[in-house]
Amino acid sequence: MTLVGRTSILNTLETALADCVAGESRTVLVEGAAGCGKSALLDVIAERAAAAGGLVLSADAVPDERDVPLGVLRQLVNSGPELTQPRTTADGGRAASRTEGMQAFCAQLRELAEDTPVLVCVDDVQHADRESLRYLRYVARHARTARVLMVLSVSPYDGVLDPAFATELMRTAAFRRLRVGLLPQDEVAEVVRAHGRPELLDSAHALSGGNPLLLRALLAEYEYESGYETGYESAHGYESGHGYGSGGAPLPGGPLPGGPFAQAVATCLDRSGPGATALARAAAVLGEEAARAGLAELLGTGVPAAARTLAALGAAGIVDGARFRHEATRAAVLDAIEPEPRRELHRRAALLLRRAGRPATAVAGHLLASARDGRLDAPGALEVEILCDAAEDLLAGDDAQGAVRLFELAHEACADEQQRHALQIRLAGITWRFNPAAAERQLSGPLEALRAGRLAAEQRKPLAHLLQFQGRWPEAADLLDPGTDGSDTGATPVDAAIDAGGAAGERLLQSARLSDITLAPIAQALRSLVYSDHPERAVPWSRKLLDEADRAKAPGWSAVLATLHAEALLRLGDLRGAHGYATRAVQILPEKNGSILRYAPTAILVRASSAMGRYTDASRHTDQPVPQRLLTTLHGLGYLRARGLHQLAGNHPQAALADFMEVGRLMESWGVDRPAYLPWRTDAADALLRLGRTQEAERLVLQQLALPDARRPWVRGISLRGRALCTTTAKQRIALLTQATDELHRSGDRLETARAMADLGQALQADGGSLSKGNSMVRTAWNLAQECGAASLCREILPDAPLSGPGRGREPLAPDEEPKKSETRLSSSEQRVATLAAQGLTNREISAKLYLTVSTVEQHLTRVYRKLQISCRGDLPMDLALGTLQSVKQ
Template identity: 30%
Template structure:
């Protein structure tokens, strides 16, 4: 019976009932030790009639073993691995050490967990209980969180019990239920049920000291002697009130353990040091220390240790902690040594790793043999993408390493593993220790790359560029080239032409006249305004990636080449690079670099007028970046989503997305993100006819930290129009000059057209017409339909003012259609108003597509279904379950007015609007 938890029990019961109805959910039950998390999870299991229950409990000593917690949870259902798609089956088997092949991406295991749980749910609803998840290893938590955030309509309920202050990060982004102490009535009822007959003043003291903590209410009275319970001696003779509650409970367990005889105490200590509860291992180790089977019987009688079949478990983790805390160091060392010996003959696949950790725990000083064994354990962990475990093993190996050189090498490797695990702050701390080792100049480039990676994500791109430049002086060959490529990129993100130029010059020295050296030199030159020199070199790098393509190019190098196309306005080439990159990332389940590929693809799609796809891909990238811990990328993606919000006139969403993002970017001197966010706000102002506000915002950005390169490519057309509309043409001259230079170097028809449009706005009288006409002609050769429609709108306004209403109507109708198709509501309203001013009665014709009614996720599912993909294929592409895909289709059909899958291809093909072109 649970006391005082009626509301929490009802919450659990509702989730269980929803799982029976096919609705998936997750919940993190958190709170301090003993507050009742495990009891609530047990209540869920008791209420789960008709659900299959799989469960695991985290073990403190396994927090450094990769995928240990996940293996405990899924061990009963591993026979289903063969039903998963082959790459996922390989990933999960490799993670668990059941196959030689390791997963190629640390998040592939999460995708495999998602598929496995969905597969189990095909036979009926499933309840997964992960108790003491604070002691799950980080890799397991990441995989389970990934799966939990993508379960929707499968009938899977994931419940986590998490104690405050655990080793692994709490599952992020999941619904949470935090438990507090019981109220007075419930606490009293629980105390009276477990410890009847306490003297009144003892009862009052216990209630006051336990703060409503159920475990304390049960265990503290057990630590009292009969005299204390009767009130004859002041209860709890140790200094009860001076300790935190958890320490008081631990002390109570320790008092019970201290009453055991020497052999039972030894066996209890061995069990506390052994992480899996395997009875045979504990008995072998305890036997070697003189504690035989009789000691087990006494330990069981104490109630601290419970035997179930071939497993041992402590009544509560705090009991284990009390035993460890109450044992002298020399006895703990002996216990770990005995366990290493007992495990050496074990047939378990992870026995070697456990032996290594126990030998390390038994070491009293530097020991190269133990350190080398731990390093081999680290390599095995890396082969299973258990990078957190790899970092821990290498860090401990370094502590046991006698020589400074080898110690520094292992520390650097540990820091690099922490970066791979996404634990950047830990990486920085370990890296500082590596750098502090004496005489390790040879590690300078490696330490520099590490520091730069951390700085780029958590600090300033400019500082990261400087770190790389300084550290690259000690590097050579491909390492130096890679460092200098990153330095140019970081200088670009940081808006520092000097840094970018210095890095580009060094890159040309290291790599000669290679396409990457020349292309990145062009990027650095573009930042100085030298577009004529820059653009051809940048375009050459894009062609290098597209012509072939070179199989030696990594995804990161292809991303750089595609970015050159975006920056120079070559949207078609950008799509040709990023479309296949996204497809490859999906096929390979490469979730590490998929968010950045989606980010760049969504930018190209936005400019190409594929706004629905741009929004869907940016939103997907945002969710994946959040799931994979790419915090730096989140603000980039928020700003792209803000563009679509600005275009549609959704002011609240635009400001919500950009507000904090711009502030963080400026604080970190990340100029690119700040520019994107400012572009969104400027576009919003322009759409809502707040021209003075737009002009002041954009001018301030250009004159402030954002820089002229961004102004030329992003801000200049809006600056020119805003200046003209506010009667300040003098403030348009410099933006026009910069954009004309960029357009001439770019040679893209859309850019030349916008330059002509801006020139027309600043040209008095009838002479403006030829520039407008030339702009319209150029737009007909190239993409960017939004810019085309803006030109048509401005030309139509000019013609109406010249009393040429019939000609104006043609331009304004064209603009109106495009704005409607793009969902650009403020611009649609302006075009309609201009048309009405010409006497056109059809100025407000609707332009909504049925696809506009879909959510971003539904849109992606519908597009893939229209290509003939099965639900299983779509699930693999979008990292969902097949059942969730089916649910999205079920919700989409009535919105689209179709009866089934067969009609989707026709509908999607017929929707040929600029904002709705098919997904790539």
């Protein structure tokens, strides 16, 4: 039997054995930490002594028998022949004295040694009883000329060896002290190769720390996991560590709890002295924060005692300083701690680290671990403070999920009512990124306190802002008190979004980073772009921010931003895009039916589906009962309007009118009556015209035209169109529709532009002198509606036209006849002329508008016809009517 890395020690033991055989007495003390192979060395020398014909007497001292007089000596006597059992002074009244007993035992050994060398092996001699130690000490002094070799093993950390015994041994010239340490990396690799496990070469030393017992357990556990037998020669005494962390991961899931490795760790701790297990558990709980002073305070022991125990664990390869050498060892220690003691350790560790000024996140982690079923045992204000500080730190590091857990625990632990409300409001703001429905529910406590008059004044404003962001403006309005704070002017969120202006919104978007705090102002800035005269600017910003929310894995944020992106697309007349992103917003909400927020994208879905002619899909969203709380939110206004537009498209003007008038009533009562937000008057006017109530319709349209928002192109455009539909004079109707078309064209809303153009074309057709211009305008309107995906409007404009297009058919050119791409682009002058021609203007009108001669206009149109491969202005595509800078051939 051989031992790796123990050659010099074995040579010394063999020399001592040879001296013994030659007639010299020898005493060898083998020192080493737990698991370093002391017992294996004693086994080897015992085998070699027996092979040389010697007599081996052996004993294992254990802590439980330390108080049993002569217990170790009796083991030695029982292991050999013809030895008389020793007697203590308590064995009888005429028992031999202690000295006589020691003399008799030594004489027996000397007598045996005359025939054969005698090897006395005592393992873990530090646990031997005092009486047995006296006998061994006597033998060491009085058997010098006998062939007696005494080999004792001792762990300097596991108990205290009798000082008198150790001193007496050192006084003898035949005494040798050997120290057994950890295996270096190359010797660990030799063991791994010997066991045929080259895959462990990179990890075995890191896992075992060079401790032979741990290395052996590692190999045993690996073969167990691999389906092999686990028996190994005891001489190698190696054990393993955890299969993850530094140094590689030899086992798929790491050493099993309670497996060979965990058992070996527990053995090393148990044999590393009093308090070693407790200290290791404290170090495992503290983790990276473990320090000698901290460990001593956590355990309630002195620093010197903690230092000695750490030295023992370091000598055993368990720790390096105050840290575990490998996470696997720490995991094994943690797994062995029962739940209650572990929670108590974590609680004490949290308070200790707080006093030491450690980061709040490190402290709060221990409080989380000490919680039972999401609650702390007997928490105080300090624990709440720690949790809140740590939660804010996690938020700063983009760990919102962790922050929510800490805030929830702080809320449960908080005894102060006002602080609990503040925590609920903060939680609602963070939870929104994951679950808007849960965020809405979290405000129930503060709202109840508000109604009962128990909410602190300083919490009213944060609560109001959060309610406002959630669309719950009536509730928020009751909380805001203009004049008490210079930041509150009484402006509604609708006023703020509409009056902010697109430029101000873009400046904020350029500087703000998406977070729980900035989400509300960012959403407000996007709305200001949507409601501005350039809504197209909202599209790239909302798309960029939506991508950012998706990367942050924040479904609540994504739902809000997908809704705003869909709203921007709908405002531009992109029905397909609006429908797609609104669908996405609904689908990504964690609770599909729990949040009021879902009605915002649902409203867009209803409007887009109806305009696209998908009435069944729209009805699926509107034929459901509406929760009463929806009608107390801004989202409810959008939903009611969408339902009314759907009913109007389905030829139910009376039901539609009821929804539009309810929208108007709510908007007026809430102080948010802004047609730039929801033009309920022109919506109601459309329904009234269907019912033949022209005067009422005209009154509503005139009211809308008299409002300040009517200066905006979009509001003015839809209002002028409504005014035109109320008049019976053909000339006035054409003039009003012409203005409406121009205004809507400026606003960027292609769908409303197509609607106004269709009305204008039909008015021109009704005017006998403008039939050609009217036909051209109708075709352009149809093409524009088709481009928007508005199948419903297409059928209204040209009921009999196929959706593939009403333009005149043309045979395609042969490949060699097709003009080059560069030749199909229109110059800027040609573009301007073609655009006005597509809108139905005559050459003379174009001449006057662009300050060109009629001849120049005709020349431009000739080149346009050639480049676009058309024969007359009636074939001009709708792209030109929008004034784009593209040609059909791009």
